[in-house]
Amino acid sequence: MDWSTIMWWVMAAVTVIPAVMIVLSKDIVRLAFWLLASLTGVAGLYILLGADFLGFTQVLVYIGGIMVLILFGIMMTNRDAVLMRRGETTGGAMLTGVVIAAATALALLKVVKDTKWKEAAPVEMPATTARVGEALLTDYVLPFELVSVLLLIVLCGAAYIARRRPEET
Amino acid sequence: MSDLSLAMPVILLTTGAIAVLLLFSKKREGANPYPPAVGAATAAAALVSLQITLGKLTSVAGAGSSTGLGGFMTVDRFGVAAATICLVATLLTALLATDWLKKADANNPEFIPVLLIAAAGMVVMTTTGNLVGMFLGIEIMSVSLYILSAFRRGNLRSIESGLKYFLAGAFASGLFLMGIALNYGVSGGFDMASLATASASGTMVSKVALILLLCGFAFKLSLAPFHQWAADVYEGAPTPVTGFMSTAVKVAGFTAFTRIVLALSGTGGSWLSGAMVWLALLTMIVGNLGALAQTSVKRMLAYSSIGHAGYLMMAPIVVLSYNAASPNLGVESRAIFLSTDAMIFYLAAYALTNLLAFGSLAFIETREGKGLDMDAIGGLRWRHPVAAVGLLIAMLSLAGVPPTAGFLGKFRLFGAVLDRASVTGETAFYALIAVAVLTSLVSLGYYLRVIMRMTMHEPEGEAPVLPPFSPAWRVLIAVLVVAIIVLGFAPSFLGGGVEGVMSFLRTGI
Structure with a gap:
């Protein structure tokens, strides 16, 4: 096993084990921190794939931005520890869930194994950040600008819907 | 033809929307007749620029379409015709809504900008030759429509309509995106030709990708059995918005879907x-x-x-x-x-x-x-x-x-x-x-x-x-x-x- 394979397994473990813990943990703050670990693992996988820019963006946006948002959300809304409710799932529902999950997993595995994916020969990837930046302002300038329009309208709509109505102020 | 002129309608619509936001957002009391007028004028300007593009297209002998901006804009007669209908619908909605906007709970200057941005999304949907561009167009249009459906913020039915539309629409977008991703996995591309490549390969994954794309569109176009959201959303949304939703969205959606089907026809996607x-x-x-x-x-x-x-x-x-x-x-x-x-x-x-x-x-x-x-x-x-x-x-x-x-x-x-x-x-x-x-x-x-x-x-x-x-x-x-x-x-x-x-x-x- 070479280095990158070992790192891949480490990163996969860092992604999957916390993901399982997210489902199992009860306290929402713990859950948020497990999510943090899982997202870090995904960032590591991106970097291993040679997508360093995507990896750093993952760190910045998900770990830096969204996690802080979640923690702030918890902090501002609840003083007591928030616990997930338990004991409402009956045995039958649990069994159905397991069966469906297993069937989905089997189907996915079969598809992944049987499909002839379009593969490219592995090459030593140069750093992508500069190339991503260049692509965004040349070939991908239209989608790049369209994403800004999308963000603008999301911002505008969120502000409009969340703003106090005149009678409330 | 320069690349930028292909995207001119989109640029005009977005500029108009931002101009209305900047100019009229401060004045909230009393009805303001200017935003609808500016909105209609912007839609008209976009219409004119679209027809100019079409004119240039047909003056070049034998050219059926013009592709530019990294393949994200493919302007052809089919797309221009559909975009024209969308823009006419936008223009008419802006004019028909003038009266309605005077109502107390609708009297907000955000209506016209959101309408214009929705139109920009539709133009992208109808004139793009790329699945990523299409997805962005669909998202811009859909997000704008979620806002417009919930535009009467004080009205519970309107809010319910916006929320239902949002949930159904987000689900559909997820399906669509998953379809694009699987298609990329098989073909390695995002353009329409990649659909044909994937379809010709005849693999299971390419079929699943197409089914996901079909389901995504079926949601957006309210085809049964993906239609349950439609009645509540149409009823709860403000009436001028319902008019816009039931017309322009269908035009853009069917055009985009037909473009995908056109790429598939004759490649074993039957x-x-x-x-x-x-x-x-x-x-x-x-x-x-x-x-x-x-x-x-x-x-x-x-x-x-x-x-x-x-x-x-x-x-x-x-x-x-x-x-x-x-x-x-x-x-x-x-x-x-x-x-x-x-x-x-x-x-x-x-x-x-x-x-x-x-x-x-x-x-x-x-x-x-x-x-x-x-x-x-x-x-x-x-x-x-x-x-x-x-x-x-x-x-x-x-x-x-x-x-x-x-x-x-x-x-x-x-x-x-x-x-x-x-x-x-x-x-x-x-x-x-x-x-x-x-x-x-x-x-x-x-x-x-x-x-x-x-x-x-x-x-x-x-x-x-x-x-x-x-x-x-x-x-x-x-x-x-x-x-x-x-x-x-x-x-x-x-x-x-x-x-x-x-x-x-x-x-x-």
């Missing part, structure tokens, strides 16, 4: 048409039977628009039946031309008609302050003759009664399918035609009920004293009525229309 036939049949039946049971005019029109989506779905099915191995390729490509041409005409006729219907309803709603159930339009002929004429023509056109645009739309669309049925001899096409004609007959039931209510039920009690309505609105309704009748008589008004009908008459049944 297995998909079985699913599409069932979707179309089910949609026609559910939409038209559902409409029969409604007591609210708005809800009835929501179901009627589901029914119309079922009819429109027949066009992509014909496109997909293109047989590359046929000895007579002229007949095959003619089928594609006829069906897409008929679809565009149907969409244009349907857009004008539904805008007229919702424009008249919005007027009645703002003037009388009552809901829009069947009683609200009782005796309308005596109270608001102009609105009553508008609704009358709209209902006749929706039902497909000559000499309205709706009749010719149905005639040409059904004709294209019948043409195909006689060429291929497949039972699926005959089944589609049979169900389409039968459900059209059923639809007469609920459209005529509206007309009966308006003209035969005398108003109860004293006729209320009504505030006068603006001459501009009267002119607008008159223009729409005339347009629908002119299109019904002289379809060449829209360009290349008569030819389709003639060919139908020539080939016979």
